[in-house]
Amino acid sequence: MVIDDQGVNLGEMPTFEARKMAEERGLDLVEINPVSRPPVCKIMDYGKFKYEQSKRERLNRAKQKETELKEIRLTPKISDHDIAYKAKQAREFFDRGNKVKVSMRLRGRENVFTDNALKVFEKFAEQAGLVYERTPVKAGNQITAVIAKLREETATE
Incomplete structure (x- = not known):
């Protein structure tokens, strides 16, 4: 043919x-x-x-845009201003279409107080206005989570 x-x-x-x-x-x-x-x-x-x-x-x-996995590191004793700054940075990464991995390394006695570390993760997600795709999980002396989407704002106006 x-x-x-x-x-x-x-x-x-x-x-x-x-x-x-x-x-x-x-x-x-x-x-x-x-x-x-x-x-x-x-x-x-x-x-x-x-x-x-x-x-x-x-x-x-x-x-085609490949989504990158950006990482933000936190510490259990991080100040509120530093959390706000890193939350803003995470939001910018997310707005560019990237996923954000949030990690925290616990050292020494910090391993005993994992509940304080998880509170820092909650505060971070709240300030960033994002929701965890993978909730914070402790593996050894490190806690990691992945943020993938915006928090659904419930408008009660």
């Missing part, structure tokens, strides 16, 4: 005839679908075809 450069179906023909026709027009014979019976070939400028194909792929890659 041969299709010419204008998109007109020329029907089935021997390969040598299709090549000859393409050469007369100064174009190439390109196999579009080798799996179908009969195989589909098109008369076109192969260089232009490859260029347009790579251009389309570049545009598609540019349109």
Whole structure:
């Protein structure tokens, strides 16, 4: 099956005839679908075809945005101002389309007071106006959580 450069179906023909026709027009014979019976070939400028194909792929890659996982580290004894600053930073990361991982390393006696550490996580989420996708989980001497979405504000106006 041969299709010419204008998109007109020329029907089935021997390969040598299709090549000859393409050469007369100064174009190439390109196999579009080798799996179908009969195989589909098109008369076109192969260089232009490859260029347009790579251009389309570049545009598609540019349109796709990979979400990054940004990390913010807290400490159990963090001040309110520092929490506010880090919450603002987390909000900016989230607004740019990234997920935010919040982590806290507990050292020494801090491991005994994990409830205080969890209160810091709650305060952080409240100030950031975000909700945890994965709630704070303690693994060894570290507590981690992932923020992924905005808190749903219930408007009672």
